[in-house]
Amino acid sequence: MTEEKRIDSTEEGSCASPEQTTQGLADAFEKDFTEQPDPASGDDASCETASETTEEPDRKDEISQPKDTRERAAQQSSPEDTAEIDSSAIETRIGAPDSTMDFEPISLERVETDSTYDAGTTTALMWGARSDVGSVRTHNEDSYLVQSPLFCVCDGMGGHAAGEVASSIAVKTISKTAPPSANPALLGSSVEAANAAIIEAAANGLGKPGMGCTATAAYIEGTTVAIAHVGDSRAYLLHAGTLIRITRDHSYVEELIDAGQITADEARVHPNRSVITRALGSDPAMYADHFQLNIEMGDRLILCSDGLSSMIPDEEIERISIQSDTAQICTDNLVDAALAHGGSDNVTVLVIDVVDDGRLRKILRRRRRNLIIAACSLLLTIAAAVGIAFFLVTNSTYLGSNSGKVAIYSGVPSSFMGLKFSWLQDTTSIKLEDLPEDTRARLQGGIPQKSYDEAMDTISKYRKQIDEEQTRQANDAAAIRKNKNEPEPSADSPATPPSDDATAESQGDPAQGDTLDQDESGLAGTLAPTNGGDAQ
Numbered sequence: 257m258t259e260e261k262r263i264d265s266t267e268e269g270s271c272a273s274p275e276q277t278t279q280g281l282a283d284a285f286e287k288d289f290t291e292q293p294d295p296a297s298g299d300d301a302s303c304e305t306a307s308e309t310t311e312e313p314d315r316k317d318e319i320s321q322p323k324d325t326r327e328r329a330a331q332q333s334s335p336e337d338t339a340e341i342d343s344s345a346i347e348t349r350i351g352a353p354d355s356t357m358d359f360e361p362i363s364l365e366r367v368e369t370d371s372t373y374d375a376g377t378t379t380a381l382m383w384g385a386r387s388d389v390g391s392v393r394t395h396n397e398d399s400y401l402v403q404s405p406l407f408c409v410c411d412g413m414g415g416h417a418a419g420e421v422a423s424s425i426a427v428k429t430i431s432k433t434a435p436p437s438a439n440p441a442l443l444g445s446s447v448e449a450a451n452a453a454i455i456e457a458a459a460n461g462l463g464k465p466g467m468g469c470t471a472t473a474a475y476i477e478g479t480t481v482a483i484a485h486v487g488d489s490r491a492y493l494l495h496a497g498t499l500i501r502i503t504r505d506h507s508y509v510e511e512l513i514d515a516g517q518i519t520a521d522e523a524r525v526h527p528n529r530s531v532i533t534r535a536l537g538s539d540p541a542m543y544a545d546h547f548q549l550n551i552e553m554g555d556r557l558i559l560c561s562d563g564l565s566s567m568i569p570d571e572e573i574e575r576i577s578i579q580s581d582t583a584q585i586c587t588d589n590l591v592d593a594a595l596a597h598g599g600s601d602n603v604t605v606l607v608i609d610v611v612d613d614g615r616l617r618k619i620l621r622r623r624r625r626n627l628i629i630a631a632c633s634l635l636l637t638i639a640a641a642v643g644i645a646f647f648l649v650t651n652s653t654y655l656g657s658n659s660g661k662v663a664i665y666s667g668v669p670s671s672f673m674g675l676k677f678s679w680l681q682d683t684t685s686i687k688l689e690d691l692p693e694d695t696r697a698r699l700q701g702g703i704p705q706k707s708y709d710e711a712m713d714t715i716s717k718y719r720k721q722i723d724e725e726q727t728r729q730a731n732d733a734a735a736i737r738k739n740k741n742e743p744e745p746s747a748d749s750p751a752t753p754p755s756d757d758a759t760a761e762s763q764g765d766p767a768q769g770d771t772l773d774q775d776e777s778g779l780a781g782t783l784a785p786t787n788g789g790d791a792q
Contacts, residue, residue: 381405381476382609384584386591390563391599398561398604399423399469405476406434407606409489411561413535414467421463422537426450426471438477443484444546447471447536451486454537468537471544472503472559476608481557484546487535490565492573493549494556499574502549505562506534524566553612556586563603567594583607649677653711655703662686662699662718664711669702681708684715690722 381404389396397412397419410426412419429450435442450471458465470487483491488505504510508531509523523529534542551557556577564573568590576593580586586607594603649667656665658680667678688696695718705711 380611382583382611383407384582384587384607385605386584386587387604388563388591388595388599388602390602391595393602396420396602397423397469398563398602399427400559400604400606401427401431401473402606403431403434405438406431406473407476407557407559407608408471408473409559409561409604409606410469410471410536411487411489411563411602411604412467412469413532414464414537418464418467419469421457422454422467423469425454425457425463426469426536429453430471430473435475435482438475438480438482438548440482440484440546440548443473443475443482444544447473447484447486447544447546448542451536451542452540455540458537466538468532468535470532470561471536474557474559474608476551476557476610479551479553479610480548481551482546482548484544486542486544487532488562488565490558490560490562492558492560492570492577493551494558494574494577495552497578499570499577501570504545507532521569524569529566551610553610555610556583557608557610558586558590559606559608560590561602561604563599563601564590564594564605566601567597567599567603577607583609645677653681653705653708654678655699655705655711655714657688657696657699658683660688662688662691662715664708664715665702669704686715686718686722690725691718 383402383404385400385402387396387398387400395416397414399410399412399420401408401410408427408430410423412421412423414422426447427450430446433446433449435446454463454468457463458467470489471485472487472489472491473484474491475482483502485491485503486506488507488510489503490501490505491503493500493502507529509518509526509529511533512518512526513520513523518526536542558573558577572593573590576589577586580589584607587605590605590607591603652666652668654665654667654669656663656669661683663683664681665678666681667676670677688699691699703714705714
């Protein structure tokens with residue numbers, strides 16, 4: 257299984273010296289990196305393209321490198337100092353210093369190893385991996401490789417569009433040139449090939465001049481682990497409840513610690529703690545520390561960038577490693593602790609547990625059993641949900657609409673992914689337009705009913721409301737028509753004064769005299785006096 261940070265794919269390859277690095281390697285890297293986006297967080301970080309122009313100060317921009325790195329090798333007090341292994345706790349794990357911790361650059365031809373070791377019959381590896389951009393940085397320059405049994409952490413330097421390019425080139429090169437077994441010399445050769453690849457890429461315009469990275473790689477084979485290391489990324493081994501740092505930082509503050517001028521706690525806050533004395537990408541003659549250890553089942557190997565070791569002390573790393581059950585839980589706990597203490601740098605952690613395959617089989621059986629239990633629980637939950645849904649669908653009724661009329665439905669007025677959970681039972685003759693507006697709106701969404709009989713009762717109420725409304729409207733219309741005709745005056749009401757036209761007609765024509773029409777009064781001959789004399 258392979259997991260690479262900012263690496264598209266992994267390929268099996270031969271171990272090569274820096275001189276054997278092909279000219280086409282940088283071209284392949286350039287194609288890979290110019291096609292990848294830049295992430296916002298560390299977990300899925302990708303290499304940013306070189307076209308970005310935003311600059312960010314890098315805490316490792318300064319690399320202190322002697323003119324001849326072999327001179328620095330000669331200054332080492334002893335080979336054991338490079339690994340910083342407590343001989344009293346793990347003395348049986350280290351081979352002869354002169355054969356396991358070479359300080360000269362490695363330039364070896366590929367060695368085909370005839371190994372009869374079968375990891376499946378003795379030991380197995382369980383690992384966890386996580387990389388985080390941190391709480392201060394805006395992009396992640398770390399890269400890591402999980403290509404079991406090969407593991408590697410690289411911490412880039414050089415700033416935006418440089419550090420992540422260098423670390424990714426290193427990871428890809430180590431992946432391609434890794435040895436077929438836990439051979440520390442060949443693993444160191446892979447790291448040195450990565451150094452040559454970074455220098456070549458920068459010369460060809462990929463990334464930026466002066467970009468570089470650290471590298472801490474481990475190859476685990478049975479009960480043997482090969483380590484190759486450059487820079488201040490670290491490898492720890494947790495054995496029998498004790499955490500041992502098995503790599504030596506190539507940094508200015510580490511030299512001060514060796515000289516007794518500062519303590520490890522003071523080094524974590526020293527103003528020059530970021531000065532690296534050896535790194536990939538700065539010197540074609542760079543060499544990698546390399547050695548091997550014998551490990552035991554139950555041991556835990558930790559590879560990390562200095563984003564972890566600069567945030568929390570080794571005692572805290574030990575406590576968390578002891579208390580964490582699985583490799584992934586340990587990884588997450590360590591990263592979370594670094595973030596809780598400030599997270600001022602990118603933090604990348606790989607945790608590899610060495611377990612016997614018998615224990616692994618037990619773990620796998622337990623996981624398989626737990627998966628079966630979880631699957632059965634899920635199936636029971638789904639079955640219960642389906643049963644409840646079926647009961648609700650078959651025993652529920654609601655009122656809705658169909659073709660502009662009130663309708664009765666069975667089920668519930670909802671759907672899932674286009675699947676409806678209801679069907680039409682009856683459509684009434686009641687038109688939606690005859691109902692109040694609020695009732696129409698409720699019917700569009702569905703009005704739940706306890707039963708079909710209750711739905712019929714509600715429909716009867718609708719009919720009654722419609723009839724009452726129609727009767728009221730009819731009465732109102734009749735009243736309006738009646739009000740248009742003038743009513744007869746009643747005896748109690750005062751007489752209406754005659755209009756001007758009526759008064760004029762009653763007075764008659766003045767030329768005709770004051771005589772009354774015979775037909776109107778019938779009393780003209782009686783009331784009118786004659787010319788002959790007075791009425792008797």
